[in-house]
Amino acid sequence: MSEINVQLLHRxxxxxxxxxxxxxxxxxxxxxxxxxxxxxxxxFEQSLVNDSKKLTFKTRMDLDSYxxxxxxxxxxxELPPSFIDEHNILNASIHAMHRALDQLTIIPELIxxxxxxxxxxxxxxxxxxxxxxxxxxxxxxxxILAKNYRDQLMINLHEEHPEYGWDTNFGxxxxxxxxxxxxxxxxxxxxxxxxxxxx
Numbered sequence: 582m583s584e585i586n587v588q589l590l591h592r593x594x595x596x597x598x599x600x601x602x603x604x605x606x607x608x609x610x611x612x613x614x615x616x617x618x619x620x621x622x623x624x625f626e627q628s629l630v631n632d633s634k635k636l637t638f639k640t641r642m643d644l645d646s647y648x649x650x651x652x653x654x655x656x657x658x659e660l661p662p663s664f665i666d667e668h669n670i671l672n673a674s675i676h677a678m679h680r681a682l683d684q685l686t687i688i689p690e691l692i693x694x695x696x697x698x699x700x701x702x703x704x705x706x707x708x709x710x711x712x713x714x715x716x717x718x719x720x721x722x723x724x725i726l727a728k729n730y731r732d733q734l735m736i737n738l739h740e741e742h743p744e745y746g747w748d749t750n751f752g753x754x755x756x757x758x759x760x761x762x763x764x765x766x767x768x769x770x771x772x773x774x775x776x777x778x779x780x
Contacts, residue, residue, distance in 0.1 A: 583709065583725070585653035589630065589631065589715070589716060589717060589721055590716060590717050591623075591625070591718050591720040592656060592720060593691065593693055593701040593710075593717065594691055594709060596685065596691035597689075597691035597706075598616045598620060598688070598689050598691070599608075599620065599621070599689060599690070599691045599692075599693055599719060600620050600621050600654075600682060600685060600691070600692050600693050600694065600695045600715070601618070601620075601621070601691065601695075601718070601719025601720035601721075601722065602617070602618045602619075602678045602681065602682065602690035602692060602693065602720065602723055602772070603616065603633075603678075603695040603713070603714050603720050603721075603724040603727055604616040604674045604677055604678055604695075604727060605616060605633070605724065605727045605728045605731050606616075606731050606752065607670050607674055608753065608754075609751065609752035609753050609772075610752055610754050610762070610768045610771060610775050611655050611659060611662070611733070611735075611738075611745065611747065611752040611754070611767075611768065611771045611772065612731065612734065612735050612738065612747070612751070612770055613659040613660055613661050613662065613665075613677075613756075614659065614660050614661070614665060614673050614674050614677050615657065615658070615659045615677065615727045615728075615729070615730050615731040615734075616657070616658050616659075616668065616674065616677035616678040616680065616681045616723075616727055617655065617656065617657045617658075617681055617722075617723040618655065618656050618678065618681040618684075618685055618689075618692075618723060619648070619650060619652050619654070619655045619719045619720075619722045619723040619726065619727040620653045620655070620685065620687055620689060620719070620770035621652050621657075621718060621719045621722070622651060622652055622653045622666065625646070625650075625651055625652060625718070626637050627644065627647060627651070627724075630644060630648070630716040630721050630722055630725065631643060631714075631715065631721050631722055632712075632714040632724060633714065633721070633723075633724040633727075633729075634714075634727045634728075634730040635715070636725070638732070638751065639731075641729055642723050642729060642730060644688055644725055645725065645726065645729045648695075648722045648725060648726060648727070648768040649680075652691070653687060653720060654685050654686055654687040654693075655685075655705070655722075655723075655726060656681045656682070656683075656684035656685050656713045657684075657726055657727060658678075658680030658681040658684060659677065659728050659730070659731070660673050660676060660677045660680070661697040662769075662770060662771060662772040662773070663673055665719055665772050666692065666772055666773050666774040667669065667749060669774070671698060673697055674743075675698065675700050676700075678694065678699070678702075678770070679702050679732070681723075682703075685749060686697070689705060690706075690754075691706050691707070691708065692705055692707035692708070693707070693708050693710060693713060693717055693719060693720055694707055694708065694709045694710065694713065694760045695710060695712070695714045695720045695721075695723075695724065696709060696711065696713070697711055697720075700756060705741050720761060731751065732751050735747045735751040735752050736748045736751075737749070738770055742770070744761045744764075744766055745757070745758050745761045745762075745765075745768075746758055746761065752770075
């Protein structure tokens, strides 16, 4: 799959300070949901920035420092499996985006959100964009930061529970992960509200 982007849009509006938001980990069986918010600098240019799902692990990691060093502002937030189990994954994903927005030191005037669901945040207008991470540069950058953060976290948790293969599946429902759940059962990092038993 090509890693050169089809020119993503730098701005949705001409006047507002925009924050692009995205989350990762919604479909995982284990680990937190992680969200990032990014406010681009007007001069930000990077032809490889794209939807994180379209990039290799190495390319994403190489872009991580560039994004952090060259955007105007960014923040990353996570919510644990216990929060997901209590509030459901959709609400947890949106709340994680709110948490990331809370940490920005620049207040956005427009929030750009990947997907079609969002809860109003601090009376700031928002725009939901389906497949926004492959359309808007700020959302794509947020998707990369969130995915890199979460992948590294799952690699670290793999040291504690190597039997689940989190260093390669990052908590998703691969065959190895499912077989380990059958053999060892869930850990405190698994989402109890998700389907964890496999026949």
